[in-house]
Amino acid sequence: MRVQSSATTPTPIAVTTPRERRALGTGLAALGVASFSLTFPATAWGLQGFGPWSLVAVRSVLAALVAGGCLLVLRARLPQRRHLPGLAVVALGVVLGFPMLTTLALQTSTTAHAAVVVGLLPLTTAVFSAVRTGSRPSRRFWLAAVAGAAAVLAFTIGQSGGALTAADAYLFAALLVCAAGYTEGGRLARVMPGWQVIGWALTLCLPLSVPAAAVALAYEPVHLTAHGVAGVLWVALGSQFLGLVVWYRGMAAIGIPRASQLQLAQPLLTLVWSALLLGEHFTAAAPLTAVAVLVCIAVTQRS
DSSP, rough: OOOOOOOSSSSOOOOOOOHHHHHHHHHHHHHHOOOHHTEEEEEEEETTTSOHHHHHHHHHHHHHHHHHHHHHHHOOOOOOOGGGHHHHHHHHIIIIIIHHHHHHHHSOHHHHHHHHHGHHHHHHHHHHHHHOOOOOOOOOHHHEEEEEEEHHHHHHHHHHHHHHHHHHHHHHHHHHHHHHHHHHHHHHHTOOOOOHHHHHHHHTTHHHHHHHHHHHHHHOOOOOHHHHHHHHHHIIIIIIIIIHHHHHHHHHHHHHHHHHHHHHHHHHHHHHHHIIIOOOOTTTTTHHHHHHHHHHHHHHHHH
């Protein structure tokens, strides 16, 4: 059944000047980063009640049901055929690849360590964006982005005792697939509403996620706890759908490279959540890294 709509282009942000548009876009992207910063602690909670494969499949199904409901209620038009390859990249990178790889990593890694490794995502996304969209950020932008990434990498290696682990391999692979999904999603958000980008990507995954959830739940034991349920609900609704809605809208407004650098703050926020929600501890190097990263964010935003 074809879902109808009277609009084919995204609703413009209701602002009157480019400065206001940038401010609103930055605010939306920052809101997305704030929601993403809770993903790892929520995943750790979810793993208390679900197996890794069950957690990923169930979160995808729940998010897809909510997204599909929004698409039906708002009578969104089916995506054009030329947009399907891009939506497939978003689905494979953001809906399936990143959640699965990071969940596997969190079985043996702390959320604080994982958060700092994923701090390399802004630079990875900026590189993918330059290759995919032809954007050419300034030299100052690249210097600040590389400096921020170097600070994150130095922190990561220092915390792991100078050696990378299997969990780090999962996390670095997650960086690549997520950067591809972010870049393609940001590009599509210029021609369709951002909520439809992630909505259709989630819906396209239903033929895979529903049977995967059924099989995983049959083989992995489930122990329903308050933390487990809260964790899976947040990663499904907060991280997988609502966070990506505002994130893609913000990326469309201010550009992929600039929006991606806001994510340099995400590891720092996750460190705070890890301490508050999970009781994890981190060394004095964390605030030093925080200062360096925040300086880099300021430089990239002014570039």
